[in-house]
Amino acid sequence: MISPLLRRLVCAVALLGMVPPLAAVDWFPLGPYGGDARSFAADPHNPQHLYLGTATGWIYESEDGGAAWKRLSLVGKRDDLVIDHILVDPLDAKHLIVGAFFVDRDGGGLYESHDGGVTWYSQAQMRGQSVRSLAGDAGDSKIMVAGTLQGVYRTEDSGAHWTLISPEGSTEIHNVQSVAIDPVDPNVIYAGTWHLPWKTVDGGAHWTNIGVKQGIIDDSDVFSIVIDPENPQTVYASACSGIYKSVDAGEAFTKVQGIPNSARRTRKLAMDPQHLDTVYAGTTEGLYRTLTGGSIWSSMTGPELIINDVYIDPADDNHVLLATDRAGVLVSHDGGVSFEPSNTGFSARQVTSFAADPHRPSIVYVGVVNDKDAGGVFVSRDGGVRWKQESAALAGRDVFSLATTSDGTVLAGTGHGIFRLDDGLWAQSGALTAAPVEASVAPAASLKKTKPARASLKLVAQKKGAAKKRTVKPRAVAADPKPAANLDAVVYALVPDGDAIFAGTSQGLLKGSSDGSSWTNVASLKMPETRFVAARRGTVMVSGLRRIEVSLDAGERWQRVAPPETLTQISAIAVDELGNLWVGGREGAFYSTDNGLNWKTLNSLYVSQVTGIFFDAAGHRVLVTANNSTVAFAVHLPDYKVNFWDTGWDLRFVRPVGNHLIGATMYDGVVVQPVMVDSAMVGGK
Numbered sequence: 001m002i003s004p005l006l007r008r009l010v011c012a013v014a015l016l017g018m019v020p021p022l023a024a025v026d027w028f029p030l031g032p033y034g035g036d037a038r039s040f041a042a043d044p045h046n047p048q049h050l051y052l053g054t055a056t057g058w059i060y061e062s063e064d065g066g067a068a069w070k071r072l073s074l075v076g077k078r079d080d081l082v083i084d085h086i087l088v089d090p091l092d093a094k095h096l097i098v099g100a101f102f103v104d105r106d107g108g109g110l111y112e113s114h115d116g117g118v119t120w121y122s123q124a125q126m127r128g129q130s131v132r133s134l135a136g137d138a139g140d141s142k143i144m145v146a147g148t149l150q151g152v153y154r155t156e157d158s159g160a161h162w163t164l165i166s167p168e169g170s171t172e173i174h175n176v177q178s179v180a181i182d183p184v185d186p187n188v189i190y191a192g193t194w195h196l197p198w199k200t201v202d203g204g205a206h207w208t209n210i211g212v213k214q215g216i217i218d219d220s221d222v223f224s225i226v227i228d229p230e231n232p233q234t235v236y237a238s239a240c241s242g243i244y245k246s247v248d249a250g251e252a253f254t255k256v257q258g259i260p261n262s263a264r265r266t267r268k269l270a271m272d273p274q275h276l277d278t279v280y281a282g283t284t285e286g287l288y289r290t291l292t293g294g295s296i297w298s299s300m301t302g303p304e305l306i307i308n309d310v311y312i313d314p315a316d317d318n319h320v321l322l323a324t325d326r327a328g329v330l331v332s333h334d335g336g337v338s339f340e341p342s343n344t345g346f347s348a349r350q351v352t353s354f355a356a357d358p359h360r361p362s363i364v365y366v367g368v369v370n371d372k373d374a375g376g377v378f379v380s381r382d383g384g385v386r387w388k389q390e391s392a393a394l395a396g397r398d399v400f401s402l403a404t405t406s407d408g409t410v411l412a413g414t415g416h417g418i419f420r421l422d423d424g425l426w427a428q429s430g431a432l433t434a435a436p437v438e439a440s441v442a443p444a445a446s447l448k449k450t451k452p453a454r455a456s457l458k459l460v461a462q463k464k465g466a467a468k469k470r471t472v473k474p475r476a477v478a479a480d481p482k483p484a485a486n487l488d489a490v491v492y493a494l495v496p497d498g499d500a501i502f503a504g505t506s507q508g509l510l511k512g513s514s515d516g517s518s519w520t521n522v523a524s525l526k527m528p529e530t531r532f533v534a535a536r537r538g539t540v541m542v543s544g545l546r547r548i549e550v551s552l553d554a555g556e557r558w559q560r561v562a563p564p565e566t567l568t569q570i571s572a573i574a575v576d577e578l579g580n581l582w583v584g585g586r587e588g589a590f591y592s593t594d595n596g597l598n599w600k601t602l603n604s605l606y607v608s609q610v611t612g613i614f615f616d617a618a619g620h621r622v623l624v625t626a627n628n629s630t631v632a633f634a635v636h637l638p639d640y641k642v643n644f645w646d647t648g649w650d651l652r653f654v655r656p657v658g659n660h661l662i663g664a665t666m667y668d669g670v671v672v673q674p675v676m677v678d679s680a681m682v683g684g685k
Helices: 004-014 437-445 452-464
Strands: 037-043 046-054 058-062 070-074 082-088 096-101 108-113 131-136 144-148 152-155 176-181 189-193 197-200 222-227 235-239 242-246 266-271 279-283 286-290 307-312 320-324 328-332 350-356 364-369 377-380 399-404 410-414 417-422 425-428 431-433 483-486 491-497 500-505 508-512 519-521 532-536 539-543 548-551 559-561 570-575 581-585 588-592 610-616 621-626 631-636 641-646 651-657 660-665 670-672
Touching: 046 082, 046 320, 058 082, 082 131, 096 131, 108 131, 144 176, 144 189, 152 189, 189 222, 189 235, 235 266, 242 266, 266 307, 279 307, 286 307, 350 410, 350 651, 350 660, 364 399, 399 500, 410 491, 410 500, 417 491, 491 532, 500 532, 500 539, 532 570, 539 570, 548 581, 581 610, 588 610, 621 651
Parallel strands: 037 082, 037 307, 131 176, 176 222, 222 266, 350 399, 399 491, 431 519, 570 610, 610 651
Antiparallel strands: 037 046, 037 320, 046 058, 058 070, 082 096, 096 108, 131 144, 144 152, 176 189, 189 197, 222 235, 235 242, 266 279, 279 286, 307 320, 320 328, 350 364, 364 377, 399 410, 410 417, 417 425, 431 483, 491 500, 500 508, 508 519, 532 539, 539 548, 548 559, 570 581, 581 588, 610 621, 621 631, 631 641, 651 660, 660 670
């Protein structure tokens, strides 16, 4: 059944009246809300109109002070740009400038918009610069400075042209993490580097180090600098070694007290525009606040929060927003005394896994990674429209795989074992029992070593009953195998098949009981790391990155199968209702109708860099996704006709939920198919 909310969304699309039948309509992003939020900016004329920068290139917008967000645009058409700084032109609120960089390499740039952030272009002079900081002049909006890995740049014409004002090739004034402009004199500029802060009083002609001799500990990364707008002699600087205050425009600094050593990595300082002695410090271990100009600090949140930015509403300083890692946006309406999530419409989750309740298809689960206590598992009871965290007792573990058993038990494969969901709480369910001697020795003796192609032919013969069963002398089996310690391995895949469950782990393949309460090593399979698992009616296919093994008897005996010759690395596998084997990777998606003896492709399946292959039993189709395309494919069986949808998103995988599909994006949570605007069908092998 399609949920009422999704039905309204679908109807809204259908009633647009301007969408031709074959048009691509982006699937709806619907959470789970939260994730990494990086930066805020406000319209100077409307503090309720906010922008939010992310670590995935997206800009979000809010018209109600951050209560709800909507995706506005993808800057640079890239999903790896970190947007830590956004400036809104006070003279033209449609004119925006953002500074961006890459986490894992040099590069980035300044991007400019003249239509309120809908479209962006890269500023030519700053193209390729790793822009780590950006500040505007309070008195003249045409003046801005940018800090990059190469130095400090300045514009005096609203960003049309930029000039390097720090010494070119300087070994000191580079890796500029923070910048600030004196509110009275725009020629006075502060720059915080990965080493120490610097200052110029003549627009960059000369620079002075205001570091070690002035009270700041040597080798301090300076993350944030704020200047009192009424008394520019008062300057705060935050560094990895603590927070510092100067009352003489940087001539001397004093380290403030009251913040513990473990929280000294202060990423953001923010001054209350209504009460200038009130300063917020966003650290890697929570939020701190002083009401006394830095003499006394109080902890305002728990230490689990990593805070990237702080926004204080200039019209209501009780209204405070935090941009955090993993927890997204948090809001306070009491000046920071208490906070609650404010993520409606904002999702930066990395969804890696999916499971559906076998008896109630509208109940679905997804697992995420890299979000620690803010992540884990999320459940939706309306087919993917609304999500609620269901991670109690997972202790911040990443979730790499999910499965539901025939009786509805939910299992999660984590970076440290298998867990079962019981009455809303997760409990470890990875107790290993010793494998019977018969299971680990006898099957291996019943199969001859052959080349991969011959092995595949033999599997076909066995499946048809043509091969004679070899009688193996029974061996002694322990009556009561002793339970071992709980599994502590990465669990890449959980796949139920009938009354059994297979788990692909960093320690090999496991086979579980029907409810996942006990597990044994599949000793007949000699594969030390099993990354991918697919199973259908006793046919089990497993693989590493370059190796495939197949069993036709639920894991009793195995034969190695040669992957397609052109496939360099495996990223997804599946077994369909016809017994076909499917495998995908950078070079595309392949299938075999003879247990791996031969591999074929479909001419109408235009795909490479495959991220997901899944057999949808109810729909009699194989679903395929790739990370270099926004198109999701469905190969219908038994005629192999291909249906496709342009989803508008790079997807990890798609799954059926009732009469629609939902997809897991690479970095932006779950998207839901608008089911009334399917694309056309094309056919052929």
